[in-house]
Amino acid sequence: MTPWNPHSWQRFPAQQQPAYDDPSELEAALARLRRLPPLVVPEEVERLRGLLADAASGRRFLLQGGDCAEQFKDCTPEAIEGKLRVLLQMSVVLAHGGRRPVVRIGRIAGQFAKPRSKPTETVQGRELPSYRGDLVNGLEASEAARRADPGRLLEAYFHASATLNHLRALAAGGFADLHHPERWELPGETGSVPAYRRTLDQVRESLDFLEALGGVQREALERIDFFTSHEALLLPYEEALTRWVGGASAYYNLGAHTLWIGERTRQLDGAHVEYLRGIRNPLGVKVGPSATPEHLADLLAKLDPDREPGRLTLITRFGAAKIQEALPPLLKAVQATGHPVLWSCDPMHGNGVSVQVGLSPEQEAEGHRAKGVAQRASRTMREVKTRDFGAILSELRQAFEIHRAHRSHLGGVHIELTGEPVTECTGGSENLSEADLAKAYETGCDPRLNGTQSLEMAFLIAEMMRG
Ligand code: PEP
Ligand code: CO
Numbered sequence: 284m285t286p287w288n289p290h291s292w293q294r295f296p297a298q299q300q301p302a303y304d305d306p307s308e309l310e311a312a313l314a315r316l317r318r319l320p321p322l323v324v325p326e327e328v329e330r331l332r333g334l335l336a337d338a339a340s341g342r343r344f345l346l347q348g349g350d351c352a353e354q355f356k357d358c359t360p361e362a363i364e365g366k367l368r369v370l371l372q373m374s375v376v377l378a379h380g381g382r383r384p385v386v387r388i389g390r391i392a393g394q395f396a397k398p399r400s401k402p403t404e405t406v407q408g409r410e411l412p413s414y415r416g417d418l419v420n421g422l423e424a425s426e427a428a429r430r431a432d433p434g435r436l437l438e439a440y441f442h443a444s445a446t447l448n449h450l451r452a453l454a455a456g457g458f459a460d461l462h463h464p465e466r467w468e469l470p471g472e473t474g475s476v477p478a479y480r481r482t483l484d485q486v487r488e489s490l491d492f493l494e495a496l497g498g499v500q501r502e503a504l505e506r507i508d509f510f511t512s513h514e515a516l517l518l519p520y521e522e523a524l525t526r527w528v529g530g531a532s533a534y535y536n537l538g539a540h541t542l543w544i545g546e547r548t549r550q551l552d553g554a555h556v557e558y559l560r561g562i563r564n565p566l567g568v569k570v571g572p573s574a575t576p577e578h579l580a581d582l583l584a585k586l587d588p589d590r591e592p593g594r595l596t597l598i599t600r601f602g603a604a605k606i607q608e609a610l611p612p613l614l615k616a617v618q619a620t621g622h623p624v625l626w627s628c629d630p631m632h633g634n635g636v637s638v639q640v641g642l643s644p645e646q647e648a649e650g651h652r653a654k655g656v657a658q659r660a661s662r663t664m665r666e667v668k669t670r671d672f673g674a675i676l677s678e679l680r681q682a683f684e685i686h687r688a689h690r691s692h693l694g695g696v697h698i699e700l701t702g703e704p705v706t707e708c709t710g711g712s713e714n715l716s717e718a719d720l721a722k723a724y725e726t727g728c729d730p731r732l733n734g735t736q737s738l739e740m741a742f743l744i745a746e747m748m749r750g
Contacts, residue, residue, distance in 0.1 A: 284585075287561035289525040289534060292518050297554035298547060299398045299516055301419045301431035309519065312433040316440060316523035321537030322392070322447055323511065325528045325563070331510050331540045332565045334386045336593030338694040339625035344383045344748060345596070345695025346374050347512060347567075347627065348737070349390030351729035352397050355417045358442045363449050364458075365702020366391060367509065369734045371459050372467065372479070373741035379482050380745025386508070390699070392446040393513040393539050395439045396520075397728050398547045414727070417442075418517055422727055436520050443511075443538070450509060459507040461487055478742055512567070515542035518558055525562060533563040543567030543598060546632070549574075551581050560586050567596040567697075571633065572609050576616030583622045592623040598697045599626070602633025603677040610685050618691065626686060627695035630678035631670060635729065639664045640721045669720055669730050672710030676743055683747040696744060700732040711736040 285291070303309045337343040349366055350357075366389060374385040395418035404413045406424040414422045414429065418439040421428035461467065467483060515521050515536070524538030536542055542562075546569045548555040559566050566586055570579065579597075587594045597617070601609045617624055641664055679696065686693045706722045707730035709715050724730075732740060 284560075287557070289522045289558075289561070291561070292522070292554040292558035295552060295554040295557045296550070297518055298550065299415075300518065301415055303431050303433055305433070309433040309436075312436045313519055313523045316436055316520070319440060321524065321526055322440075322444055323537050323540050325531055325533075325535050325537070327510070328535055328537075328540050328564050329531075330508075331386070331388075332563075332591075332593040334508070334593070335541075335565050335596060335625055336591075336623075337384075338386055339592050339596075339623050341692050341694065342383065343386050343694075344377055344381055345386045345388065345625065345627055346370065346377060346698075347388040347390065347598075347695060348373070348698040348700045350394055350701060350726070351390075351699045351731060352416050352727045353391065353394045353442075353446075354422070354727045355395075355438060355442050358446055360449060362701075362703065363391075363446055364453065365734065366700075367450060367453055367458065367702075368467075369700060369702040369737050370509075371507070372738055375461070375486060376479065376482055376738065376741040377745050377748065379486055380742065381748030383748065386510070386695075388510040388512045388541060389450070390512055392450065392511040393439070393443040395442070396514060396516040398514070398516060398545050400547075416516075416728075418520060436517075436523070439520070440524075440538075447511060450511075454507050454509050461490060479738060510540040512541045512543065513539050514545050515555060515559060516545065516548065518554055521558060528563075531563065534561055536562045536564050539564075541565045541567060541596075543569060543596070545569050546571040546573070546600065549582065551578065551585065556582065556585060565593055565596065567598050567627070569629065569632070570597050570599045570613065572601050572605050574609075574613060576612050579613055580616050580620050583617065583620055583624070587622055587624075590622050593625070595622065596625040596627050596695065598629045599682065600629040600632040600697075601678070603630075603674045603681065605633060606678055606681045606685065610682065611689065614685065614689050614691055618689070625694045626691060627697050628679055628682040628693055629697035630675040630682070631697075631699045631729065634670045634674040634678060635668050636670070637666050638669050638717045638720070640667050640717065640724070641665075667720060667724055667730075669717065670708045672708060672732075672736055672740075675708070675732070676740070679740075679744060680747060683750075687750065698732060698737070698740070699729055700734075700737040701726075702734045704735070705731060705733045708732050708736060712739055 338345045370387050374387050378385045395416045397416040399413040403410050412429040419431050526537050544555045683693050705725050706719050
């Protein structure tokens with residue numbers, strides 16, 4: 284293989300990169316970014332590698348989740364606390380029900396760039412450059428907002444650092460302490476509430492018992508591990524956050540603990556794979572129906588030549604209707620290579636469907652987002668993406684079963700969710716229908732499970748973990 288350096292990706296074809304109209308403006312932003320302090324430190328990255336190695340061998344379970352796309356305007360204490368809370372609640376349910384410690388990774392503090400299937404999209408009858416995430420351009424439906432703006436690279440860095448700062452303060456300040464019931468309150472009164480209350484009571488009792496025996500330190504319970512991740516999509520940004528760490532004699536991306544590449548950017552000879560292969564961070568690769576056994580084997584050889592546990596997480600995302608056919612050949616191919624990968628299931632991205640919802644004029648004016656206005660009068664019909672709770676659950680169930688049938692195990696899940704009471708995915712115990720979607724459809728990109736649906740899903744996953 285050719286020698287690697289943080290900019291060697293530039294010699295390879297790069298998918299999904301925006302066209303910046305002023306190279307000097309881009310270079311000025313990148314130069315500033317290169318001088319700014321890292322967001323995470325190598326020791327944390329190494330610690331995560333160790334935890335993921337445990338998950339790969341079945342001793343832990345990975346919960347990775349958060350927004351499809353974070354937006355700068357949602358960098359608020361409520362939204363950040365909401366996401367942390369729902370991930371913590373889910374992790375308690377998973378650890379308790381699934382009998383394994385849980386590694387928590389947020390799609391947070393940097394999940395600002397989105398791959399798009401087309402370079403332009405039609406919004407309110409106008410053709411505009413596609414929205415590529417706040418790291419690149421604005422969601423607002425105007426030519427000016429949709430321009431690829433290099434100033435956003437710095438804005439993204441500062442929003443990521445504000446988010447991470449708040450997460451770190453919450454984690455250090457006892458946000459996760461189970462003895463503070465107010466921090467564990469629920470998104471709403473729903474079907475999983477009694478089970479959740481029972482779980483919390485049981486967990487608290489066990490902890491009190493251990494504490495009484497002197498078996499655990501109170502501080503150890505109050506502190507939590509929480510890691511950050513995002514899709515490594517906009518390569519100039521990722522390159523600028525790549526730093527040489529002398530003590531480890533290695534390059535790390537210090538903009539997040541772990542990065543993944545998406546279904547659209549995992550070409551073997553593409554720039555994204557080239558970039559990822561040279562950094563020490565644990566890596567994720569999304570694997571969808573178009574992946575062949577040969578492609579996957581070649582990718583593993585390139586991204587994990589030393590077969591290191593914790594290095595690679597394969598995040599499958601086939602859809603409930605396709606996983607039965609698609610997963611087994613890939614599973615066998617990976618087993619044949621002997622790579623100790625961690626298998627995770629993303630039951631979201633293969634289960635999207637488009638539906639028509641009635642939007643009020645205010646919602647229409649917001650572009651392709653729909654915000655909660657319950658007025659029925661003068662609605663226009665608009666197409667939005669949704670996912671059904673039942674389909675998400677079905678893909679997860681099948682994933683657990685297929686892994687078991689092949690003497691493999693599913694070691695994690697990757698979920699798009701939010702703590703806010705949005706109405707973006709149908710189904711669940713609140714039984715959201717397509718007609719309910721317009722009430723609070725707020726995502727800047729894909730539909731997310733709301734807090735209630737997420738918690739309910741966690742109970743069901745915990746059951747599947749027990750087999
Ligand atoms: C995503 O995770 O938001 C995403 C775009 O996924 P994928 O690459 O699997 O389509
Ligand atoms: Co998404």
